[in-house]
Amino acid sequence: MKTLIVSLSALVLVLALAQTLQAQEKMTKDEWQAQMTAATKQVADLTAQMAKLDSDRVALMAQSTKLDADVRACEDALYALLGVTREEAEAFEKELGDLEKRVDELQKMSDQELVGHRDELERIQTRLKELANHKMAKIPRMADRIRVLEDKVAALLASITKEKTYTVGTWARDRDCLWNIAKKKDIYNNAWLWPKIWQGNRDKIRDPDVIKPKWVLKIPEGKELSREEKTAANRYYRKKAAEPATGQ
Amino acid sequence: MQAFRKVLITAVCAATIALIAGCSNSPSDEEMRKLTDLQAQVKQLEDQVATKQRENATLEKQNAEKNGKLQQCQSDQDAVKKAMGGQ
Numbered sequence: 386m387k388t389l390i391v392s393l394s395a396l397v398l399v400l401a402l403a404q405t406l407q408a409q410e411k412m413t414k415d416e417w418q419a420q421m422t423a424a425t426k427q428v429a430d431l432t433a434q435m436a437k438l439d440s441d442r443v444a445l446m447a448q449s450t451k452l453d454a455d456v457r458a459c460e461d462a463l464y465a466l467l468g469v470t471r472e473e474a475e476a477f478e479k480e481l482g483d484l485e486k487r488v489d490e491l492q493k494m495s496d497q498e499l500v501g502h503r504d505e506l507e508r509i510q511t512r513l514k515e516l517a518n519h520k521m522a523k524i525p526r527m528a529d530r531i532r533v534l535e536d537k538v539a540a541l542l543a544s545i546t547k548e549k550t551y552t553v554g555t556w557a558r559d560r561d562c563l564w565n566i567a568k569k570k571d572i573y574n575n576a577w578l579w580p581k582i583w584q585g586n587r588d589k590i591r592d593p594d595v596i597k598p599k600w601v602l603k604i605p606e607g608k609e610l611s612r613e614e615k616t617a618a619n620r621y622y623r624k625k626a627a628e629p630a631t632g633q
Numbered sequence: 634m635q636a637f638r639k640v641l642i643t644a645v646c647a648a649t650i651a652l653i654a655g656c657s658n659s660p661s662d663e664e665m666r667k668l669t670d671l672q673a674q675v676k677q678l679e680d681q682v683a684t685k686q687r688e689n690a691t692l693e694k695q696n697a698e699k700n701g702k703l704q705q706c707q708s709d710q711d712a713v714k715k716a717m718g719g720q
Binding site: 411412413414417420421424425427428431432434435438439441442445446448449452453455456459460462463466467523524525526 | 658659660664665667668671672674675678679681682685686688689692693695696699700702703705706707709710712713714716717
């Protein structure tokens with residue numbers, strides 16, 4: 386009798402334990418239902434999101450096609466205005482880009498290495514002058530790129546010829562004009578020699594009253610003006626004297 | 634004693650039936666399969682949404698670049714016209 390009671394109690398206990406363990410492992414029907422509902426809602430939300438993304442994609446593709454057409458039309462109009470073909474324009478931009486890359490490489494070289502590239506630098510300088518006269522250089526952005534390259538090449542050439550240079554600062558900060566630059570102790574220490582800088586930088590300076598910040602100016606050697614520099618200076622003084630008074 | 638034995642066996646049977654009945658509160662295998670399939674579908678959709686979001690972001694970036702190119706071209710055109718004296 387006692388054995389029977391113990392056996393039955395053990396059976397009930399084992400069953401109860403098994404039930405508890407099973408309940409821990411398996412979800413209840415309510416939990417299943419909750420997860421089904423959540424997952425169904427997620428599927429619906431994600432499907433809606435997919436549909437929205439698909440429609441966005443269609444709109445973006447249409448916008449892309451329109452932009453391609455607009456860019457092409459704008460470029461065609463610009464090239465027509467300049468009188469160049471698309472092929473010429475693309476070749477110009479490619480050449481300019483290649484030159485920019487090359488000059489960047491040359492800038493990373495030491496002065497000693499650069500000496501071996503003097504001919505190349507001079508060729509680049511000549512080519513840049515030609516490019517500056519190209520029809521595409523009428524686009525200010527292109528003209529600026531050429532000018533920046535010309536300055537870089539001039540600076541590189543100056544660094545290997547050991548020619549003295551001066552980088553123009555701003556009027557507000559440095560009071561830089563040809564007169565004041567020539568007056569500097571480490572330049573000529575003589576303001577009257579300003580025409581030397583003008584004549585030595587005719588490629589940049591068209592009007593000696595106008596110099597721009599960041600220009601790298603060559604400082605030619607010498608302690609007095611040459612005949613040409615004197616003539617240029619006299620021409621300038623005469624022109625200034627002939628100008629009408631500004632009413633000050 | 635015989636009566637007690639009967640009561641005890643009845644009680645154990647009742648408890649066993651109750652416990653077995655309690656087990657049937659869990660979802661069936663078929664129901665569990667449905668849930669697993671649905672969860673797999675969610676995962677698949679999430680992956681697809683992420684891919685489409687990336688693709689659309691790339692397209693948006695490309696369009697922004699094209700738009701910048703267009704504006705630059707228009708600005709170049711204006712500058713050239715101005716330089717040519719408004720022809």
